[in-house]
Amino acid sequence: xxxxxxxxxxxxxxxSNSASDICCYSSDASQVKGRxxxxxxxxxxxxxxxIVKLAxxxxxxxxARGAASGLAGGAVPVLGGIVLDxxxxxxxxxxxxxxxxxxxxxxxxHSRLNETLKPxxxxxxxxxxxxAMCTLAGLIANNGSGMRSVKYGTTKRYVLDLEVxxxxxxIIRTGSRTLKMASGYDLxxxxxxxxxxxxxxxxxxxxxHPLPRTRLVILLSFDSAEKAGGAxxxxxxxxxxPSACEILDSTTIRALKSYDPSxxxxxxxxxxxxxxxxxxxxxxxxxxxxxxxxxxxxxDIRAARDEEESDRIWAARRIxxxxxxxxxxxxxxxxxxxxxxxxxxxxxxxxxxxHRISDEVEIPIMIYGHIGDGNxxxxxxxxxxxEEEWDKLHRAADxxxxxxxxxxxxxxxxxxxxxxxxxxxxxxxxTSLPVMSLIKKxxxxxxxxxxxxxxxxx
Amino acid sequence: xxxxxxxxxxxxxxxSNSASDICCYSSDASQVKGRxxxxxxxxxxxxxxxIVKLAxxxxxxxxARGAASGLAGGAVPVLGGIVLDxxxxxxxxxxxxxxxxxxxxxxxxHSRLNETLKPxxxxxxxxxxxxAMCTLAGLIANNGSGMRSVKYGTTKRYVLDLEVxxxxxxIIRTGSRTLKMASGYDLxxxxxxxxxxxxxxxxxxxxxHPLPRTRLVILLSFDSAEKAGGAxxxxxxxxxxPSACEILDSTTIRALKSYDPSxxxxxxxxxxxxxxxxxxxxxxxxxxxxxxxxxxxxxDIRAARDEEESDRIWAARRIxxxxxxxxxxxxxxxxxxxxxxxxxxxxxxxxxxxHRISDEVEIPIMIYGHIGDGNxxxxxxxxxxxEEEWDKLHRAADxxxxxxxxxxxxxxxxxxxxxxxxxxxxxxxxTSLPVMSLIKKxxxxxxxxxxxxxxxxx
Numbered sequence: 006x007x008x009x010x011x012x013x014x015x016x017x018x019x020x021s022n023s024a025s026d027i028c029c030y031s032s033d034a035s036q037v038k039g040r041x042x043x044x045x046x047x048x049x050x051x052x053x054x055x056i057v058k059l060a061x062x063x064x065x066x067x068x069a070r071g072a073a074s075g076l077a078g079g080a081v082p083v084l085g086g087i088v089l090d091x092x093x094x095x096x097x098x099x100x101x102x103x104x105x106x107x108x109x110x111x112x113x114x115h116s117r118l119n120e121t122l123k124p125x126x127x128x129x130x131x132x133x134x135x136x137a138m139c140t141l142a143g144l145i146a147n148n149g150s151g152m153r154s155v156k157y158g159t160t161k162r163y164v165l166d167l168e169v170x171x172x173x174x175x176i177i178r179t180g181s182r183t184l185k186m187a188s189g190y191d192l193x194x195x196x197x198x199x200x201x202x203x204x205x206x207x208x209x210x211x212x213x214h215p216l217p218r219t220r221l222v223i224l225l226s227f228d229s230a231e232k233a234g235g236a237x238x239x240x241x242x243x244x245x246x247p248s249a250c251e252i253l254d255s256t257t258i259r260a261l262k263s264y265d266p267s268x269x270x271x272x273x274x275x276x277x278x279x280x281x282x283x284x285x286x287x288x289x290x291x292x293x294x295x296x297x298x299x300x301x302x303x304x305d306i307r308a309a310r311d312e313e314e315s316d317r318i319w320a321a322r323r324i325x326x327x328x329x330x331x332x333x334x335x336x337x338x339x340x341x342x343x344x345x346x347x348x349x350x351x352x353x354x355x356x357x358x359x360h361r362i363s364d365e366v367e368i369p370i371m372i373y374g375h376i377g378d379g380n381x382x383x384x385x386x387x388x389x390x391x392e393e394e395w396d397k398l399h400r401a402a403d404x405x406x407x408x409x410x411x412x413x414x415x416x417x418x419x420x421x422x423x424x425x426x427x428x429x430x431x432x433x434x435x436t437s438l439p440v441m442s443l444i445k446k447x448x449x450x451x452x453x454x455x456x457x458x459x460x461x462x463x
Numbered sequence: 464x465x466x467x468x469x470x471x472x473x474x475x476x477x478x479s480n481s482a483s484d485i486c487c488y489s490s491d492a493s494q495v496k497g498r499x500x501x502x503x504x505x506x507x508x509x510x511x512x513x514i515v516k517l518a519x520x521x522x523x524x525x526x527a528r529g530a531a532s533g534l535a536g537g538a539v540p541v542l543g544g545i546v547l548d549x550x551x552x553x554x555x556x557x558x559x560x561x562x563x564x565x566x567x568x569x570x571x572x573h574s575r576l577n578e579t580l581k582p583x584x585x586x587x588x589x590x591x592x593x594x595a596m597c598t599l600a601g602l603i604a605n606n607g608s609g610m611r612s613v614k615y616g617t618t619k620r621y622v623l624d625l626e627v628x629x630x631x632x633x634i635i636r637t638g639s640r641t642l643k644m645a646s647g648y649d650l651x652x653x654x655x656x657x658x659x660x661x662x663x664x665x666x667x668x669x670x671x672h673p674l675p676r677t678r679l680v681i682l683l684s685f686d687s688a689e690k691a692g693g694a695x696x697x698x699x700x701x702x703x704x705p706s707a708c709e710i711l712d713s714t715t716i717r718a719l720k721s722y723d724p725s726x727x728x729x730x731x732x733x734x735x736x737x738x739x740x741x742x743x744x745x746x747x748x749x750x751x752x753x754x755x756x757x758x759x760x761x762x763d764i765r766a767a768r769d770e771e772e773s774d775r776i777w778a779a780r781r782i783x784x785x786x787x788x789x790x791x792x793x794x795x796x797x798x799x800x801x802x803x804x805x806x807x808x809x810x811x812x813x814x815x816x817x818h819r820i821s822d823e824v825e826i827p828i829m830i831y832g833h834i835g836d837g838n839x840x841x842x843x844x845x846x847x848x849x850e851e852e853w854d855k856l857h858r859a860a861d862x863x864x865x866x867x868x869x870x871x872x873x874x875x876x877x878x879x880x881x882x883x884x885x886x887x888x889x890x891x892x893x894t895s896l897p898v899m900s901l902i903k904k905x906x907x908x909x910x911x912x913x914x915x916x917x918x919x920x921x
Contacts, residue, residue, distance in 0.1 A: 101808070103696050103807060103808045104806045104807050104808045105699055105700070105807065106806075126702045147645050148644075148645045148649075149645065150643060150645075154643055155642075158643075159643050159645075161649065161652070162616065162620060175894070176894065177894035177895045178892075178894055178895060179895055181871065181872070181873055181891075182872075183804040183806055183837050183838075183871070183873050183876065184613075184804075184807065184836040184837055185608060185612055185617050185837075185838060185876050185877060186606075186804055186876055187605050187608075187656055187802075187873075187875045187876060187877050187878060187880070188874060188875045188888070188891060188892070189656070189880060189888060189891075189892055189899050189917055189918075189919070190653060190656065190661075190902060190919070191606070191619065191649075191652045191653060191656055192895050192899065194619070194649045194653065195648060195649060195652070195653050197649065198647070198648065203648075215702030215703070215704060216702070238561050241561075242561050244584045244673030244674070245673070246672075246673060283741070283742075284741075284742075284748045284749070285748075286743060286744010286745055286747070287741055287742040287744055287745035290676075290742045290743075290744065291742070346639075346641040346642075346644055347641060348564075348641055348642075349561060349562050349642065350559070350561045350562050378641075378642040378643050379641050379642055379643075380641075413639070413640045413641070414639070414640075414641050415639050415641050415644040415645075416646060417645045417646045418641065418643050418644055418645060419643060419645050420645060421645045421646075422645070422646055422647060430647060433639075433646060433647075434636075434646070436633070436634065436635035436636055437635045437636060437637055437650050438647070440629070440635060440650060441648045441650065443905045443906060444648060444906075446905065447902060447905035448898065448902075459647055459648075460647075461648070
């Protein structure tokens with residue numbers, strides 16, 4: 006019945022309830038699982054609207070999904086229903102350099118947008134690690150960012166206007182093509198980061214930014230990750246805002262070196278990779294400032310000679326995710342507790358605590374990530390056949406989440422809450438979670454949009 | 464009765480219903496008027512909470528007010544009730560350079576924050592013309608900005624966390640002290656720009672930014688404002704984002720010269736004042752780029768020799784508001800239609816239309832403002848004793864608002880909607896105004912928070 010009505014909307018080939026499709030659409034890159042009843046591939050906003058109306062009439066869940074590269078289960082239908090595969094709506098609709106903006110379909114892959122913008126001398130600054138696969142609407146729905154957010158901010162800063170299908174199937178525009186406005190509630194920012202629980206993004210107008218003229222990476226080594234954390238505080242409070250500021254702790258360095266012994270990175274308690282960008286003059290002034298304020302704390306400071314050397318350093322950073330598995334070939338990485346954020350000043354304390362938790366729980370934990378805005382990624386890998394190891398893993402993640410909240414931080418700086426972290430929402434947002442629930446109830450009274458996520462529909 | 468209960472909360476001296484106070488609190492800098500029944504001066508969040516609870520029980524309006532420098536009636540109690548004068552809550556609670564943030568009471572005056580931050584080498588970038596009087600919570604409630612938003616963005620970008628008293632008197636925190644998060648709905652951005660209709664801001668945590676090392680102003684003159692608008696498009700699409708980009712049209716130039724004949728600004732159809740900031744190297748590169756792309760369109764291009772000359776140019780810009788009255792001493796400036804924003808590419812067309820409207824309605828209209836992000840201020844002055852002139856004025860404003868919306872723009876880029884522009888909300892936001900109303904109803908079911916504003920409670 007419902008199957009037929011879905012087929013009427015999107016055509017026979019774009020609806021499936023085959024066992025293989027149901028299986029493929031039951032997970033993302035997290036541990037969250039949930040089987041949909043139908044997989045539907047819409048190709049325009051009107052189809053999305055009709056599907057949501059149908060779901061509303063039948064009171065069954067609708068979950069939008071991009072590339073499913075998410076690390077918190079945001080795109081997983083934990084209560085069943087319809088999964089909307091938005092990847093077919095992947096048109097770059099308009100590139101409007103004169104207005105400093107682009108209009109895109111929800112399914113456009115992140116790297117494709119930046120490749121398209123490059124010849125114009127512009128870029129879309131948020132730069133998630135999943136750039137080669139993640140869709141822009143997925144990035145928007147999670148307010149993702151990446152290593153350059155320390156200077157350029159998160160996705161939210163670049164979303165000017167969204168077309169959104171609401172829970173009743175109505176289609177709205179949330180913003181405007183003007184670069185600034187003071188005209189009513191900021192529904193655009195409300196939708197950004199709402200993980201498909203308030204509406205389904207069917208089009209986005211994004212602000213773009215000129216590409217910096219040049220970039221330079223400075224590599225600094227330290228006795229300990231805590232000392233590196235202290236250096237970050239010094240760099241930022243000196244008035245220099247780097248375009249990236251990444252940390253690798255000793256466990257991460259060891260993993261990298263065992264993955265590729267030829268990598269030219271120093272042995273150290275921790276490494277900072279600090280990038281500065283802008284005009285030649287600005288870059289050389291900023292790199293001098295970074296060196297100056299880190300003298301005496303860093304054991305070694307080395308600026309890349311040119312962009313090529315900078316690229317080589319970033320290449321090493323990019324293989325961290327893959328390298329983790331080399332620490333012990335019998336173990337697999339599991340993404341939990343992997344994305345906490347704390348106020349900058351609390352970074353050394355957070356790092357110290359992760360090391361303590363690692364010792365206590367007896368799981369090796371790598372620390373790396375976007376330390377420049379307080380966002381620490383942790384990497385834990387376990388023997389997935391051992392129940393005991395799973396218990397340890399969840400205990401470690403729980404301790405990491407609680408410590409981040411205790412330090413005034415967040416359980417997710419950029420990956421999102423989804424189903425994986427929804428149990429911590431009350432602890433992190435004791436006074437405002439009820440307000441989020443009120444908004445959810447007002448906009449989605451039947452609770453059909455991505456239910457079971459964010460802790461807003463409990 | 465209510466008077467006594469209010470006195471119990473804030474003390475006898477902090478409540479008034481005297482005729483003089485009622486009169487003083489019946490207006491702001493706009494034409495919107497409304498008499499409160501009580502003026503109350505709270506001094507902490509608990510007092511605000513108790514007052515709002517009392518108002519909720521009695522179902523009477525509560526309107527928060529900072530300096531009442533607003534230009535749209537946001538702080539005017541159009542349906543009576545209680546005006547909360549927040550200016551007494553003016554403590555700079557914490558300056559935390561290491562975390563790149565400050566914590567402030569709602570009544571802190573904008574310029575005071577920046578004076579306090581200057582010795583640390585930091586600043587809070589939004590820079591409204593009313594810096595010397597406006598309060599920070601007023602700025603936040605309107606998502607105000609100013610001339611540097613072309614590079615630094617609006618207030619929204621800098622608000623990390625708010626303490627807000629909701630319509631039921633509960634006190635919530637909306638955000639976090641981390642520099643980024645992907646953890647639940649962005650209630651902070653929802654509150655920014657909501658003009659006190661969803662909650663009353665009682666504390667704010669603001670991100671701060673390093674002061675640029677140097678600034679330089681370039682003065683460009685053009686045959687017409689339309690040509691100047693075209694130059695702005697060229698500058699921005701060249702990849703140079705100035706720290707300010709202001710326009711003065713010929714009427715404005717005439718007003719300035721008659722106000723102060725010694726002002727060293729060229730006679731022209733229009734002037735652009737373009738500021739670039741950053742390191743010495745970056746500033747010189749950017750100013751060369753501005754000159755290069757404007758060659759052939761601008762009649763004259765002159766870069767200030769030093770910061771002192773830059774300051775002199777800005778001094779001329781700052782007296783525009785006062786100078787308008789010199790066009791004709793029998794006329795007074797009235798703020799309506801004064802703050803439209805359009806997509807950058809539409810600037811020349813908007814300017815052309817304002818000139819046409821000026822001719823059609825037979826009122827001289829100055830054009831100046833933050834053209835770099837499409838925000839045009841218009842200045843109209845009339846003989847306030849003539850009913851006919853008032854009619855012309857409102858007709859001109861109406862035509863300006865409608866044209867801005869037609870061009871994909873907004874009726875307010877930075878001053879807010881308040882009571883003055885609420886009639887245009889449906890036209891500007893045909894699909895999303897009902898969603899704003901749903902949120903208003905969910906968070907303020909009795910409609911006591913600043914009713915009659917933004918068109919959300921119609």
